[in-house]
Amino acid sequence: MTAVKLIAREEWRMLARNRSGLIATGLLVLLILVAGFTSLERRSAIETDRTRYQTSVDETFDAQPDRHPHRMVHYGQFLFRPIAPLAFFDAGVNSFTGNTIFLEGHRQNSANFAEARQSSLLLRFGQLTPAFILQTLAPLLLIFLAFASVAREKERATLKLLLAQGIGGRSLIAGKMLGHGAIALAVGLPAFALLLGFAATGAANWATVGVMIIAYACWLLLWAFASVIISALVARPRDALAILMGLWMITIILLPRALPEVASAQNQLATKIETEIALHRDLLEIGDSHDPDDPYFNDFRDEVLDRYGVRTVEELPVQYAGLVAIEGERLTTQIYADAAQRQAAREREQNAFVHTFSVLSPLIAIRQLSMTLAGSDPAAHQDFLDQSEAFRYEFVQRLNRMQAELLPEIGGEDPRISAAYWQEVPRFSYSPFDPLADGTRITWPLLVLGGWLAALCVLALFAARRIGGVAR
Template sequence: MKVAGLIARDELRLMGRNRVAVIAFVLVVLLTLVAVASSWAHQRGIADLRARHAEAAEAAFKAQPDRHPHRVVHYGTFIFRPLGPLAAFDPGVDAFTGNSMFLEGHRQNTANFGDVRQSSLLVRFGQLTPAFVLQVVAPLLLIFLGYGALARETERGTLRLLMLQGAGRGQVVGGKLLALGVAALLAGLPAMLGLVAISTQPGAQALPMLTLALGNAGYLALWAVLILLVSALVRRSRDALLALVALWAVAVVLVPRVAPDVASAAIPLTNRFQTEVAVARDLRTMGDSHNPDDPHFARFKQLVLDRYAVTKVEDLPINYKGALAIEGERMTSSLFDRYSNASYAAQSRQNELVETAGLLSPAIALRSLSMAAAGTDLAGHQRFLAQAEAHRYALVQRLNRLQMEDVSYTNDIAADAGADRRKRIGAQNWQAMPDFRFVAPDGRTLAADALPDLAIVLGWLLGAVALLALATRRLGARQ
């Protein structure tokens, strides 16, 4: 252990003498600090902006005057997706999926106003966040720091000299690995400090943060081991550098970019226009509430009359038009749910296919882990959509029930000059409507969602360590 420590100290001293490496290291540290500060400020600004817009939308909805409940159904309201504290570390898919929705009756709208649709195309190539720096930039820095750690000793003939002086192969590799591990620790430290700072925000949860820290630590350790593995397998430093840069380009850049395209081609999604056409077609086959001869609604009408033991809708103790609106919304919402669930299932299959590529690229596994722990992955977006739809349906049905119970059928079908005023009900009814509040998953759920990807990263690390152990046995044999 003492020999390994001496080798590690000598390796660190050699790294310190390399001005290019030192400058690159300082730049990466500064870049990480800038990423932490800018991402945190951006996240806080977005959170405040969405909170203000949500408050304004709620105030506008409740400020409506006395009116017919069905007009309020079509007036609708906007809701906004809130961001959790860890979105400052990894914003995930938020820039692509949209952050607001318009809720109204008879329609299930999608999220809109994603940053990618409103900003430069450069947003598509990765935002400057702590997660991006750790996943993409830090491994490249480690490559330039450690590519020659073992190849240099072989190339110069000093490896055999070290072994003749009593240093074992394992001690040499252990010392080099310790030095590169210290460099990886220092490279990742600013991002981890940013993660600690995030923990001071309200709503921060310990388990997801620990999962993030463990995943990123395992990822950087993996690159340290891979760098030494390649450096041990080649005889020249130049060859080690070329091989490692090629490995980085494939694992960090190429595979993560190609995998989503492959998933999209393998599992195509219907676009919004196609979905709306299909929904409109199915709505025509389900029944028309405005057609008295429609079979479904004729049966529904008879069921309502039988329930109250009357023969005409005018004799019902409720407003039949309100009951009809409730039934129509139930039917259309079930149809919307069927199409949205099919879309969610296809998106999830695409996502699973991309995550399977994590077996080929640990960068994909770490990215999926990071988004899952931060709650900014596809599953997090689908949670928002599901809660938004549940709120929309409850709000519309509550308004339809007000029409059924508080507006008489006689006034509802009247067309005289004063009919419009008689159909109105008090504004206190919308003022009493509950506001939308997104319920974020607990820390245990977020950490559990990230565990499969954490297992992939750690599996990569164990495999690389095993290969390095085999390469260590042959180290210096061909010198």
């Protein structure tokens, strides 16, 4: 057996005799399992409720009586966002972005009923999910287990004995890193087993699960290696503990919370009132599509008359008001889309600013990567908004076309079309967001984690050289 393996095995034996370490490790593993199964049950309950609500909303829409199509445009529809399969592992921004959208004509509504607004303020500290435990609590455990790994050899004066027996500094550091690296992976094993089990059922993609396991393995190894190396660079265990706790507080507590505030101050988002005022001003410029005689639509009326080869609106084979509604919806949709794109661009700039500093705080990298793979990041939410808006536009325009094409055949002061047409309106079908479709979104976080591990390996060589100098 090589010296590296002997040192690793000796480290495991020493940790096995550490009762407090065993209890803390057992509690953390139990917490991961409890968080995993609780999150799975909670996800299943929420998904069941949303499916039931969506079915109820669709049935209510189908059951509407004979009506004017434009009344159905304003009656609208509700959409409930489905939960991504791996969102049980990392809830990401799902609790803050809203999960219900009301679709209607002439407006692009935002998602409402965010869970954080309806729950205790404790939710803002982070949900108890496997990702939260691995990102925040697991590093503390690894620090606690490894902060004295090399420093205690110095304090007890056993380091020189090891070096005198022919064990080099590199072998010593490598053995300690191997021992604590294996412990780090063992700590993450319950979470990895949950992910693999979820993939085995077909609920999640194997490639996505594989990348997530690799990412969290790198994250845990990073803290195990850092703890051993810092322990090798200082003289006393308590100094190593102080440095590692400071590193944990800065990279996991301080920077991830301070950087978003800085980004928000540098690139402020428009408030809801400011957005509504700007939209109202832009909408006034295109006129009122509810009024066929609105002066803003004079050019449109002339274009329609030329297209159909008639001289008056009354001679049109379709209802002119319906055509105005179609054109008005096209114009208002473009205005809302432009505003939404500007807002989304600012949010992306804020996120990009924060992600740039993941070099200093690897938690930002693992959090970004985890949310992306779990389908619970801002991009996944934006994808739902884009799909729902595309559906809303087609839904409204379909009803507007019914108004233009069907009402001339009915006539009367209060024309209504058959309720059977409501059942012909398509229902929303969400296409699941593929987190691996755009590789650039996961490349940078993976590079950051890999870069930290590479830097720690270089630092480990430096620490080994210093230890080797003790023997001379």
